[in-house]
Amino acid sequence: MKLTINGRAREVDVEPEMPLLWVLRDVLDMKGTKFGCGIAQCGACTVHINGEPVRSCAYPVSAAVGQQVTTIEGISRNSSHPVQVAWVEHQVPQCGYCQSGQIMAAVALLKKKPRPSDTDIDSAMTNICRCGTYARIRTAIHAAAGGNAAAKKA
Amino acid sequence: MKTTSFKKSRRDFLVTSAGTGGGIALGFHMPSAFAQKVGAAEAANVNIWVAVNTDESVVIKYARSEMGQGSMTSAPQLVAEELDADWKKVRIEYADTNQHVRMKRAWGDMASVGSRTIRMSQEYLRKAGASARAMLVAAAANEWKVPAGEITVSNGVISHAASKRRTTFGKVAAAAAKLEAPKDVVLKDPKDWKIVGKSMRRIDIPASVNGTQKYGVDTQLPGMLYAAVAQCPVFGGTAKSFDDSRVKSRRGIVKVVSIDDGKAVAVVADNWWRAKEALKDVPVEWDFGANGNVSSASILQYFKDGLVAPEAAVLPNRKGDTDKAFAGAAKVLEAEFFTPYLCHAPMEPMGATVVIKDGRVDVWASTQSGEGTLAAVAGALKTSTDNVYVHKVQAGGGFGRRGGSNDFGRQAALIAQQLPNGTPLKTLWTREEDTQHDFYRPLAMYKLKAGLDAAGNVVGWQTRIAAGSLINQLANIPLKNGIDGPAVEGFDDFPYEVPNQRHEYIQRRTHVPIGFWRTVGWSQTPFAREQFIDELAVAAGKDPYEFRRKLLENEKKPLGILEAVAKAAGWGKPLPKGVFRGIATTEPYGSFTSAVVEISVSDQGAIKIHRVVQAIDCGYAVNPDNIAAQLQGSTVFATTAAMWGEITLKDGRVEQGNFDNYRMLRMREMPKVEVVLAPTGGFWGGVGEPGQAPFIPALCNAIFAATGKRIRSLPLKNQGFTLA
Numbered sequence: 104m105k106l107t108i109n110g111r112a113r114e115v116d117v118e119p120e121m122p123l124l125w126v127l128r129d130v131l132d133m134k135g136t137k138f139g140c141g142i143a144q145c146g147a148c149t150v151h152i153n154g155e156p157v158r159s160c161a162y163p164v165s166a167a168v169g170q171q172v173t174t175i176e177g178i179s180r181n182s183s184h185p186v187q188v189a190w191v192e193h194q195v196p197q198c199g200y201c202q203s204g205q206i207m208a209a210v211a212l213l214k215k216k217p218r219p220s221d222t223d224i225d226s227a228m229t230n231i232c233r234c235g236t237y238a239r240i241r242t243a244i245h246a247a248a249g250g251n252a253a254a255k256k257a
Numbered sequence: 258m259k260t261t262s263f264k265k266s267r268r269d270f271l272v273t274s275a276g277t278g279g280g281i282a283l284g285f286h287m288p289s290a291f292a293q294k295v296g297a298a299e300a301a302n303v304n305i306w307v308a309v310n311t312d313e314s315v316v317i318k319y320a321r322s323e324m325g326q327g328s329m330t331s332a333p334q335l336v337a338e339e340l341d342a343d344w345k346k347v348r349i350e351y352a353d354t355n356q357h358v359r360m361k362r363a364w365g366d367m368a369s370v371g372s373r374t375i376r377m378s379q380e381y382l383r384k385a386g387a388s389a390r391a392m393l394v395a396a397a398a399n400e401w402k403v404p405a406g407e408i409t410v411s412n413g414v415i416s417h418a419a420s421k422r423r424t425t426f427g428k429v430a431a432a433a434a435k436l437e438a439p440k441d442v443v444l445k446d447p448k449d450w451k452i453v454g455k456s457m458r459r460i461d462i463p464a465s466v467n468g469t470q471k472y473g474v475d476t477q478l479p480g481m482l483y484a485a486v487a488q489c490p491v492f493g494g495t496a497k498s499f500d501d502s503r504v505k506s507r508r509g510i511v512k513v514v515s516i517d518d519g520k521a522v523a524v525v526a527d528n529w530w531r532a533k534e535a536l537k538d539v540p541v542e543w544d545f546g547a548n549g550n551v552s553s554a555s556i557l558q559y560f561k562d563g564l565v566a567p568e569a570a571v572l573p574n575r576k577g578d579t580d581k582a583f584a585g586a587a588k589v590l591e592a593e594f595f596t597p598y599l600c601h602a603p604m605e606p607m608g609a610t611v612v613i614k615d616g617r618v619d620v621w622a623s624t625q626s627g628e629g630t631l632a633a634v635a636g637a638l639k640t641s642t643d644n645v646y647v648h649k650v651q652a653g654g655g656f657g658r659r660g661g662s663n664d665f666g667r668q669a670a671l672i673a674q675q676l677p678n679g680t681p682l683k684t685l686w687t688r689e690e691d692t693q694h695d696f697y698r699p700l701a702m703y704k705l706k707a708g709l710d711a712a713g714n715v716v717g718w719q720t721r722i723a724a725g726s727l728i729n730q731l732a733n734i735p736l737k738n739g740i741d742g743p744a745v746e747g748f749d750d751f752p753y754e755v756p757n758q759r760h761e762y763i764q765r766r767t768h769v770p771i772g773f774w775r776t777v778g779w780s781q782t783p784f785a786r787e788q789f790i791d792e793l794a795v796a797a798g799k800d801p802y803e804f805r806r807k808l809l810e811n812e813k814k815p816l817g818i819l820e821a822v823a824k825a826a827g828w829g830k831p832l833p834k835g836v837f838r839g840i841a842t843t844e845p846y847g848s849f850t851s852a853v854v855e856i857s858v859s860d861q862g863a864i865k866i867h868r869v870v871q872a873i874d875c876g877y878a879v880n881p882d883n884i885a886a887q888l889q890g891s892t893v894f895a896t897t898a899a900m901w902g903e904i905t906l907k908d909g910r911v912e913q914g915n916f917d918n919y920r921m922l923r924m925r926e927m928p929k930v931e932v933v934l935a936p937t938g939g940f941w942g943g944v945g946e947p948g949q950a951p952f953i954p955a956l957c958n959a960i961f962a963a964t965g966k967r968i969r970s971l972p973l974k975n976q977g978f979t980l981a
């Protein structure tokens with residue numbers, strides 16, 4: 104199967120029904136995308152398909168053929184995406200395990216709504232964070248949207 | 258209760274090997290056999306905690322485990338402070354577990370449990386920094402032939418003002434490393450701190466925003482195989498047989514094995530998904546053992562019996578005569594409370610990677626106890642701990658799951674043992690396996706009784722706790738005088754001034770494995786204690802805050818934090834129509850925490866949390882922003898537990914499996930949390946867990962204020978409430 108991941112052509116020989124998550128993690132050794140639940144509940148495995156957030160644990164790899172797959176490794180060089188900058192500035196992560204997925208969800212949200220309201224954030228950010236970093240995620244999204252990731256801290 | 262002396266954590270028993278006592282760092286040189294290259298440019302190990310490279314970077318060792326609580330940053334802040342290092346040049350590395358064991362536990366306690374990294378290691382960490390600084394200064398003094406006392410250090414620069422000479426750590430480190438460590442060092446006055454007390458950015462955060470942070474489950478080694486595991490659904494049961502005929506020849510499947518006398522069956526494959534899918538097609542015939550009929554109902558009855566059983570142990574803080582006090586009381590109140598089993602559910606499920614090659618064992622695992630994992634793997638493989646190397650990585654949450662039990666490491670080792678020499682093996686549990694094979698927060702029941710005199714003074718208080726014992730059941734240590742320390746937290750050091758007191762505990766042991774769950778006893782005892790205090794206040798016709806204040810009159814720190822939260826929350830000031838508030842106070846893990854929660858409740862029972870004020874006095878606040886983060890996170894953790902958290906049993910097995918039926922709080926439900934840091938200095942308290950302790954009772958007291966309904970049992974979803 105031919106895939107395009109972070110703009111690069113990749114060829115994998117796997118079962119068509121294998122979830123994209125496991126192709127990324129175990130076949131291509133791209134470990135930034137995480138496994139949390141396997142049933143599209145937690146969002147730890149969020150990647151973009153043509154810019155749309157998708158839970159890759161429940162997305163067969165065959166469906167990704169011919170589409171643009173973007174993972175956390177592909178959103179910027181040197182962690183320079185405004186969302187990543189805001190995440191560091193506001194010291195969002197605790198354990199960090201959910202944060203690849205949170206960031207992918209936030210990046211997709213900002214693409215659609217450059218100035219999201221709290222309600223927009225509530226409906227787009229459905230990923231679970233067991234460490235409870237939600238308040239800082241919200242602040243960081245607003246900061247990234249303002250184009251000023253260093254905006255006032257939470 | 259004394260607030261000046263702090264008891265050793267009751268979780269110290271987790272470290273069972275030779276104790277190290279104080280003075281760990283001083284005088285310890287890195288034996289040359291262990292002296293490793295720690296940096297790019299010829300590092301000099303000044304002592305075991307501090308190495309300096311010729312490029313002036315300073316490597317500080319971190320001996321505990323980072324899982325989001327932030328001590329990988331805050332603990333080295335203590336070392337860097339006394340070292341007078343330039344924080345910008347500090348790099349942090351994990352202390353090596355194998356060296357640690359061989360060097361007789363040179364780095365002290367390695368476990369990240371009990372909110373104890375700072376409070377239990379602050380002294381030796383600060384001394385390690387001060388000692389290294391003294392050695393660096395002595396090396397410069399020797400070179401310049403000036404008295405060491407005339408030398409000053411700032412940001413890694415060593416100066417002698419009189420002779421206008423300057424040098425840097427990197428230039429004298431090699432000479433310093435050859436010197437004797439000073440016998441004693443003087444630590445800084447807290448008012449002179451420049452690094453401690455500052456919100457230094459968490460050292461591990463940059464890797465968490467670009468996918469490069471490595472967790473246990475991210476381990477990848479050449480030729481690695483993957484295992485999916487199924488443990489007997491009924492705890493303690495074993496596999497009689499399994500049938501691998503349908504999967505044996507499937508793509509990627511290497512082997513199906515049973516380990517640990519049949520406690521688990523595992524499919525080994527070249528890809529985890531293949532292993533997991535194949536496992537579904539391996540029928541296993543289980544022998545459920547004696548517990549196949551156990552249910553939540555049968556467990557509840559057993560605990561209820563414990564509330565009246567005559568053989569309970571009485572805690573040593575017994576005072577006066579409660580029976581007499583009740584007989585003479587104007588009013589006597591009684592209430593029972595119930596807190597369920599809870600699962601930890603860290604976002605990263607359990608798993609570990611093990612390679613056994615020619616007698617050497619390498620382990621990569623997200624663990625809260627590097628030593629514990631090392632010992633568990635050595636035990637499983639019946640090899641010396643000297644042969645085991647546990648490589649610590651960031652843990653994707655811990656919350657106690659990865660500390661007290663090291664089943665994940667043990668299991669991976671036992672599977673790897675069945676593979677050819679040198680084959681790396683990674684195990685990963687499904688979320689369902691993780692939920693159904695946890696070591697759960699112990700279930701507990703409380704029966705409280707208290708008497709008030711005509712003036713509304715509390716004249717007597719009696720507590721009966723029926724709960725599992727972590728000390729006995731998990732750690733396998735016989736109970737001293739029948740009392741389990743963690744289960745009686747909040748009652749053994751009862752802060753309220755009551756002339757007649759009697760607190761009792763009775764152990765309840767079931768087949769359900771129990772473990773340390775964030776905030777442990779303090780996650781549940783305040784639910785009973787702090788609601789009951791509220792009930793007494795109401796019965797006495799007094800304001801719950803003023804009522805507590807009076808009872809804490811002589812307890813300076815608890816009183817202080819209670820007043821701090823009340824002030825920040827504006828206790829007593831009018832609230833918008835339909836909004837009600839509750840308050841609670843606690844004394845967990847060497848700290849003091851109080852909370853005020855403001856809510857409204859709809860006619861349908863939908864709770865809207867308008868505001869949470871969380872206040873903490875942790876003595877010295879090493880990294881304020883991180884403490885705030887811990888209190889915010891603790892509030893989320895506690896809200897999840899309050900609203901939805903329960904593990905129930907049917908036919909001997911856990912009924913919940915994944916996040917669809919073990920529900921977590923999400924963004925849209927996140928309450929507004931205001932954190933009040935009120936450090937009063939003079940002591941070192943924990944910060945990772947204490948924020949959970951006062952929240953649930955404060956919430957429940959607010960529910961009473963709003964609805965007149967007392968919450969006797971958690972979670973709230975079973976009491977007709979939802980979260981708006």
Ligand code: FES
Pocket residue numbers: 137138139140141142143144145146147148149158159160161
């Ligand atoms: S792992 Fe995909 S949503 Fe949880």
Ligand code: FES
Pocket residue numbers: 196197198199200201202231232233234235236325604653654
């Ligand atoms: S940061 Fe730990 S789960 Fe979100």
